[in-house]
Amino acid sequence: MLTIEDVKKQLKDKYQSDIRNFEHPYGTRLFVDVDRSRIRDISNDIIRMGGRYLVSVGYDNIARDKTLGLVHTFSLDAEDMFICLRTSAPVDNPEFDSITPDIPNAGWSEREYIDLLGMKFTGHPKPKRLILADDWPEGLYPLRKEVPWNMMPPAAENVAYQLDDAPEGCTTIPIGPFHPTLHEPEHFAVYVDGETIKGCDYRGFMVHRGLEKLCQTQLTYNEVPFIAERICGICGSVHATSYSQALELAAGITISRRAEYIRTIMLEIERIHSHLLWLGVAGHLIGFDTVFMQAWRVRERIMWFGEKLTGNRKTYGMIVAGGVRRDISPELADELLAVLKTIEKELVTIHKAIAGDGSIHRRTKGVGCITTEETKLWSLVGPVARARGVDIDTRRDHPYAAYDDMTFDVPVVDSCDVWGTVVVRILETFEAIKIIRQAVEKMPAGPIMTEFSEEIEPLRHSISAVEAPRGEVVHYLITGEENRPERWRVRAPTYPNLQGVPAMLLNNQFADFPIIVGSIDPCFSCTDRVMKVDVRSGTAVRVSGSDLEKISRAKKFAGR
């Protein structure tokens, strides 16, 4: 077991004066100010200590000391500790050593700040555009303070993202950018050799809404939870809770125990409905619509209960900084227990009915395999990691809300494939039911809101993580003046998991693409547009809908 003092001593002994300062104002969070020349070495050392990379945070500090700040955050799961390495570079030479060659998951975070803040990362393996639109002008960095929040630069023609070159002899199949059954517009280029996937490139962020910028410039502290909730349509309370916890930590207030219990119940209600939703979608993706219909039928109960409790079936709007907005009355608690009983019974029925079904086994077992080591290397989170033998769960490792009072198991399987994620999610639903029962039983009396009696001191850093149904959500907050955050960085679980998808896809069948991508829970469907690319000559022929129809008709009638 490492303590904060051990980590401090180890770093100080090795790096001496390159470590400028230590700060640990909240016990389990260690902030280390380091020299930017050693950032890569120190990051690697933290990984060696057993750290898991979370996210990087870049921020604009130009107005104060003409620098751009960068924070790499890590979690020491066994020790319940977050380590944040803070560094900075002058704005006229914002160059940092890239940590991506050693920690591949940092790739997107670093690309994000190349786009948004104009940082440079030496040694980055793929410094391509990630977030900004292809026609966004060069040299205009939207996250810098000088750029207004509502700026709309003119659109440009003839610009397009250059996908990576396909490996020798492979054909490119574009998937996306939009399809009626996709939940989000995202674009994959999959390189196939026959039916086998040999690689893929990803271009997403078509719906990047600039929420962070909006909240940093327009909204106030207590309006942000409502925006945070709308980051995700499925796990909204998770983001609101994580943001509120980060803010409460920075302000140094402790909220009432009852509010923490209600937050726990809300988070678990969300987990039940999200896992049932995913189970249905997964069934749908492999063409097993009975599961889809039945899982969603069972799920509807919890949606109705959510509507009764919060006033809305989703985006509950329950959580604000300082507590929750509505109390759970004894009648509602009884009803919740009754709803859980039905769901548990129905879920057992579904579980029994599909567990022995050969078709679901054949479509998910041995599909999307990556090893436990690769999963750790890519810092994957949530059910995706737990299905691959990585025993992490923020609820247990970094207890928040009322999870320290709950007893529950963290299901981990080591089948390393999509079947594993199905099993983990079903088992977790039962655990969630268990947690809610305990929470309802043990819930203490008390107020549901704790007010902030003093203004929040500006420029305090804090970090908070919450276990969402899909994985771990991380919010990093720097408090600001004018009653709003100076910098607020959100990392949703799909952010690391999607980066691991190319590894999961490798050497799988193309037909398994939907379920592999779906297994991390962004739920993609099928191809909507086909483009034939001759790899050798490089010419592309777009096949229109009517062409496709002709081809398929010709195929159909060819056998007659």
Added chain:
Amino acid sequence: MWLTSKLKQVLMVIKPGVVTLKYPFEPRPVPKDFRGQPSWDHHKCVGCGGCAAHCPARTILIRDVCQDLRIMLYDGSRCTYCGRCADVCPEGAITMTEQFELATNDRNDITVNMELFMLTCQRCGRCYNMETTNMIDKMGLRGFRYDNLEVRAVIQKATEHFDEKLLEESDRYKRPQK
């Protein structure tokens, strides 16, 4: 194994039968504390603007056209029905109704417009500071407000005394364009 699980699936489907609701042919009542379309009681409203200051979607606009007349406009087309306005209203003038069938192609159908006659405070004109003790719930913009109701835009400016110039300036406000 395969056959038994298929039989179980058949039972699983048959037992609940048809669960699809007949909505919209049969009404679907909403629960008691449902957060539907907010409604303003103009008898109770004192025009403090707390709702506007706390609306995360910025759907509530305030425009002081002169010293004594304040126009408040609620534009339901962007409302997220979070119900914060009802929470913060010190007079209980806002209630979240049960109305949720609000789809329309004319946003004036879901717009509420209130003209409030305001008394002038001897001290400062408009001096409402919602009596909240929560430091993060304090009002950002206090005093006279000049939102543009034509383009439904919040103008992030407020003054202690009525300012005709700002009112005119707000009329010229244009949304950013490409």
